Amino acid sequence: xxxxxxxxxxxxxxxxxxxxxxxxxxxxxxxxxxxxxxxxxxxxxxxxxxxxxxxxxxxxxxxxxxxxxxxxxxxxxxxxxxxxxxxxxxxxxxxxxxxxxxxxxxxxxxxxxxxxxxxxxxxxxxxxxxxxxxxxxxxxxxxxxxxxxxxxxxxxxxxxxxxxxxxxxxxxxxxxxxxxxxxxxxxxxxx
Numbered sequence: 001x002x003x004x005x006x007x008x009x010x011x012x013x014x015x016x017x018x019x020x021x022x023x024x025x026x027x028x029x030x031x032x033x034x035x036x037x038x039x040x041x042x043x044x045x046x047x048x049x050x051x052x053x054x055x056x057x058x059x060x061x062x063x064x065x066x067x068x069x070x071x072x073x074x075x076x077x078x079x080x081x082x083x084x085x086x087x088x089x090x091x092x093x094x095x096x097x098x099x100x101x102x103x104x105x106x107x108x109x110x111x112x113x114x115x116x117x118x119x120x121x122x123x124x125x126x127x128x129x130x131x132x133x134x135x136x137x138x139x140x141x142x143x144x145x146x147x148x149x150x151x152x153x154x155x156x157x158x159x160x161x162x163x164x165x166x167x168x169x170x171x172x173x174x175x176x177x178x179x180x181x182x183x184x185x186x187x188x189x190x191x
Contacts, residue, residue, distance in 0.1 A: 008049060013078035013087045018045060027172060027186065029053055029083070035091055042094035042178075043072060049081035052164045052190040054088045061161070063154035066147045067184055069093055095175035095185050104182040107148060108174040114142060115168040131159055134166040148182070155187055164188035 007026045012018055018033055025032035029050035035043040048054045056062055058074045075089040098105045118133035137144075138152045159166050167173050167189050175185040 008081065008083075010049070010082050010087075013047060015078035015089060017075055017089060018047070018078065021045065025172070028189070029081070029085075030186065035094075038072075043091055044094045045075070046090045046092055047078070048088045048090060049083055049085045050190055051085060052162060052188055053186065054090070055162050056158065056164070056186070056188055057090045057092065058088075059162075061158075063151065063158050063184075065151060065154065067151035067182055068154070069095065069183055069185055093177070095177060095183050097172070098174065098176055098182075102180060104176040104180050107144075107182050110142070111137070111148075111174065112169050115166075119169075127165070130165045130167065131156070134159060134168070151184060155184060159188055162188070164190065 006028055008029055008031060010031070012023060012031055012033065021033040021035070023031060023033050024044065029048065030053060031047040033045045033047065035045045037043065046057065048057065057069070057071050070093040071090060072093070073091040075091060077086040077088055079087050081087055098108050114137055115133055118136040119129050122129045122132040122136070134152065134156050138149065138156055144152065155166060158164065166187055168187055173184070173186045175183050177183060
């Protein structure tokens with residue numbers, strides 16, 4: 001695979017669970033591979049090279065609920081990334097990119113644009129700007145459903161507890177289930 005700027009340049013680690021699996025996505029610290037469908041539930045293996053991403057998917061106190069990904073298993077480690085962190089293999093539900101229209105796309109667009117606007121409003125706080133912007137979304141009446149508001153608050157707590165920076169702007173950080181439910185797929189990153 002040709003290296004694309006900003007994407008994790010590492011090959012898929014050699015591990016029995018990953019051999020022969022089709023790569024379906026790649027991010028700055030993640031490789032996503034197809035996994036088996038179990039009881040009608042499509043799954044993927046996320047190969048995570050970021051401690052923050054790993055905590056987001058596996059920590060006991062990680063955010064859970066309607067708008068967070070379902071995690072089926074933590075399959076341990078498989079070598080190290082070129083960035084020096086271990087690769088962790090986590091089996092999660094398969095999510096899909098948001099379509100151009102529909103409720104999930106509309107909520108995601110509102111979330112991203114409101115978050116971006118709040119970042120601009122708080123930009124003088126430098127590295128804390130994202131956390132303050134996320135807090136702004138949780139306390140400012142914006143017409144979020146209770147489930148979205150609760151999810152934003154859970155994400156705020158997680159970001160603070162783990163020293164993570166929220167990111168609700170990148171397209172692949174907000175995805176959806178086949179039923180149209182908006183999911184915070186990768187809404188944090190390391191400082």
